[in-house]
Amino acid sequence: MPEQTAWERSGGLASMSLYERIRTQSAEVGIMGLGYVGLTEAIEFARSGFRVTGFDVDVNRIQHIRAGRSYLVDISDGDLGGTVESGKLRATDDFSLLKEMDVVLIAVPTPLSKTKAPDLSYIINAVEAIRPRLREGQLIILESTTYPGTTTEVVLPALEAAGLKAGSDFHLCFSPERINPGDKEYSPGRIPRIVGGVTRACADVAAELYGWVSPKVVVVSSPQAAEMVKLLENTFRAVNIGLVNEVALMCRSLGVDVWEIIDAAATKPFGFMPFYPGPGLGGHCIPIDPLYLSWKARVHGFEPRFIDLATQVNNAMPRFVVSILVEVLNQRERSLKGSMILLLGASYKRDVNDARESPALEIISELWKRGAKVSYHDPYVPTLEVEGRSIHSQVLDDRILKAADCVLIVTDHGCIDYSRVAELAATVIDTRNATRSVRQYGEKVVKL
Numbered sequence: 001m002p003e004q005t006a007w008e009r010s011g012g013l014a015s016m017s018l019y020e021r022i023r024t025q026s027a028e029v030g031i032m033g034l035g036y037v038g039l040t041e042a043i044e045f046a047r048s049g050f051r052v053t054g055f056d057v058d059v060n061r062i063q064h065i066r067a068g069r070s071y072l073v074d075i076s077d078g079d080l081g082g083t084v085e086s087g088k089l090r091a092t093d094d095f096s097l098l099k100e101m102d103v104v105l106i107a108v109p110t111p112l113s114k115t116k117a118p119d120l121s122y123i124i125n126a127v128e129a130i131r132p133r134l135r136e137g138q139l140i141i142l143e144s145t146t147y148p149g150t151t152t153e154v155v156l157p158a159l160e161a162a163g164l165k166a167g168s169d170f171h172l173c174f175s176p177e178r179i180n181p182g183d184k185e186y187s188p189g190r191i192p193r194i195v196g197g198v199t200r201a202c203a204d205v206a207a208e209l210y211g212w213v214s215p216k217v218v219v220v221s222s223p224q225a226a227e228m229v230k231l232l233e234n235t236f237r238a239v240n241i242g243l244v245n246e247v248a249l250m251c252r253s254l255g256v257d258v259w260e261i262i263d264a265a266a267t268k269p270f271g272f273m274p275f276y277p278g279p280g281l282g283g284h285c286i287p288i289d290p291l292y293l294s295w296k297a298r299v300h301g302f303e304p305r306f307i308d309l310a311t312q313v314n315n316a317m318p319r320f321v322v323s324i325l326v327e328v329l330n331q332r333e334r335s336l337k338g339s340m341i342l343l344l345g346a347s348y349k350r351d352v353n354d355a356r357e358s359p360a361l362e363i364i365s366e367l368w369k370r371g372a373k374v375s376y377h378d379p380y381v382p383t384l385e386v387e388g389r390s391i392h393s394q395v396l397d398d399r400i401l402k403a404a405d406c407v408l409i410v411t412d413h414g415c416i417d418y419s420r421v422a423e424l425a426a427t428v429i430d431t432r433n434a435t436r437s438v439r440q441y442g443e444k445v446v447k448l
């Protein structure tokens, strides 16, 4: 007879009591990684009634949380401070406290390496911090976006090296985080969750947990399936943005306005979903996640053509924007070298403070290479690191607008008066259709 596991010997009580603790919200919830995903989720679970402990290696972030100073645009100081003061949320770099947690969610970064391969080092470090503190009955959930197989091929063996078995001694799941920073309509509490467990019992206990912070929990057959769901979602976005970016280039050469075309096509009530062109992809998801999928597909001998094509088109956009700038200055008998270029917006998308992978970075570095004088304004991004240099957001006053040879709208933040920009600037290149409602000065605005 096979040897009984500790969980079986206890008659499944460890699992039942965890289920019960989740049902009564007496379970201790730990979250590793207090970034866009982890801190948002920490607030959600704490607000719903759980006691939450956030773990991070970044001491600066821990101090911010303890002082009630938020570093995310979607979380106000008041909300963060109130949650900390209520005693429902604490932040720490003391990983020995992981032992006290009933549930541990892992929300650490999943970037690409220099060779564009998945860099799982943050996940591996987080799992190594959990392993010596792993105990029976705990629920561990990986939430970081990653390739299918990470949970069972990387996380599971690393945790089982502690001598406990996933699915019987402890629960192990993958559940992708689907938050959309800056989205006022779909706040985290309105987004359904996907869960895949090493066993059905693992998924069920995770579903009970997420039921507290989500309107719907969809259980899929395995962690691989849940990992793949997230990559399908983000690859769908990257490929459609690639398509619409190509259509934008096509429309330019055909002399039609791509924004008018998309708005008109979007009136079709079925079979069409609008995506919009722009100066390039950014953020920690859309430029990266499809490459996790294509990497894994290649390991299995499959050549993913759509992802590669979309990546090529999307990656070419920042340089294409610079080529429009050269064209516009040329018409005014100016060279890019020596011209003053003012970028409006540095974050990768509207109304967020995240400049990771932002197309602004490549555009600025390309402009520097060609001898332009570059400044930028972004109320959400006070400082920007480009090629090892720190540059600072400038005040958007009349002087700076008038002094620029060209204003380049990279991000369409809602708080900027684009009519004033068009009035005072010599020329505007608008990569986001931010000037759509500017009636006057249309002759000064060149759209993507």
Ligand SMILES: NC(=O)c1ccc[n+]([C@@H]2O[C@H](COP(=O)([O-])OP(=O)(O)OC[C@H]3O[C@@H](n4cnc5c(N)ncnc54)[C@H](O)[C@@H]3O)[C@@H](O)[C@H]2O)c1
Residues within 6 Å of the ligand: 032, 033, 034, 035, 036, 037, 038, 055, 056, 057, 058, 061, 107, 108, 109, 110, 122, 125, 126, 129, 143, 144, 145, 146, 177, 178, 179, 180, 181, 284, 285
């Ligand atoms: N940002 C988004 O909109 C978004 C949306 C959905 C999914 N995701 C995915 O969620 C994951 C996290 O993304 P993010 O944007 O929150 O990243 P982030 O960089 O904002 O935050 C990650 C945090 O993890 C911390 N960290 C690193 N190693 C750690 C360790 N060993 N232990 C504890 N903390 C550690 C970092 O210091 C940082 O504070 C990624 O896989 C990302 O693809 C992000």
